[in-house]
Amino acid sequence: MYLGLTGNIASGKSTAAMFFEKHGCYCIDTDEISRIVMRPGEAAYEGVVQAFGNDVVSEDGTLDRAKIRGIVFNDPEKRKVLEGIVQPAILKYESKAVGAIKGKDDKAVIITQAALTVESGSYKRFDGLIVVYTDPQVQLERVVKRDRISEEDARKIIDAQMPIEEKLKYANFIINNSGDHDRLEREVRRVIELIKLFGKCKKMSSKK
Known part of the structure; x- marks a missing residue:
């Protein structure tokens, strides 16, 4: 199920x-997955930087999620851009997690x-x-x-x-x-x- x-x-x-x-x-948290896929070197990182610029990159190279939220909160178009980058990466990661759970527990x-x-x-x-x-x-x-x-x-x-x-x-x-x-x-x-x-x-x- x-x-x-x-x-x-x-x-x-x-x-x-x-x-x-x-x-x-078994519970999967997409907010936690979004943090993972937005890390440097992960699936959504480069796309977010290209779309929103280096201003959303912190000094340590990670994405400033609070700044990104501030940008997209009142701008539906930019929010759609962000979702278009991050959501496919989340779904791919989630699909693998679901498959792994079903592989070990088919009644999960x-x-x-x-x-x-x-x-x-x-x-x-x-x-x-x-x-x-x-x-x-x-x-x-x-x-x-x-x-x-x-x-x-x-x-x-x-x-x-x-x-x-x-x-x-x-x-x-x-x-x-x-x-x-x-x-x-x-x-x-x-x-x-x-x-x-x-x-x-x-x-x-x-x-x-």
């Missing part, structure tokens, strides 16, 4: 992924965590999609606390994303992460049981 895991900023995707791993799933539940799964259309490659969400006020408070920014700046970041109500329409499984970690873990365990049923139904339908 190969699933996607997504949600908006401060929804708790990474914490949910941690609990999925704790309970026997593999979950790929990514922020833009719905927006990019990449949700279509999964057997199902898990969407994590949180109440708007809780989300706002988490962004302010985590990033140490004003409520006004936090609202701008939140408003720049696809509305969670729209994203939830694509979900096969929904996790409410408006509470504490214990509640989130219970939600993850609940979804794991649903995933097992989902997998059985897919196998039965494929035999018809």
Whole structure:
């Protein structure tokens, strides 16, 4: 079973992924993969430098990801350029990771965590999609606390994303992460049981 895991900023995707791993799933983090493929000598590095110039290269030769984020945040065209360079490299790396997991465990539940799964259309490659969400006020408070920014700046970041109500329409499984970690873990365990049923139904339908 190969699933996607997504949600908006401060929804708790990474914490949910941690609990999925704790309970026997294999989790792949595309944000971590993006760091890998953007390292000097890796697949996306030269393309990013050519597209954005030496200004995004730090003194140690690594890419300044914060500076790149600042460039693309308010410029959809430049964001598309960045995605066109980085996404193919991420997908290739991810595909190898998935193949390696399936090679050692053919019954594995593999979950790929990514922020833009719905927006990019990449949700279509999964057997199902898990969407994590949180109440708007809780989300706002988490962004302010985590990033140490004003409520006004936090609202701008939140408003720049696809509305969670729209994203939830694509979900096969929904996790409410408006509470504490214990509640989130219970939600993850609940979804794991649903995933097992989902997998059985897919196998039965494929035999018809």
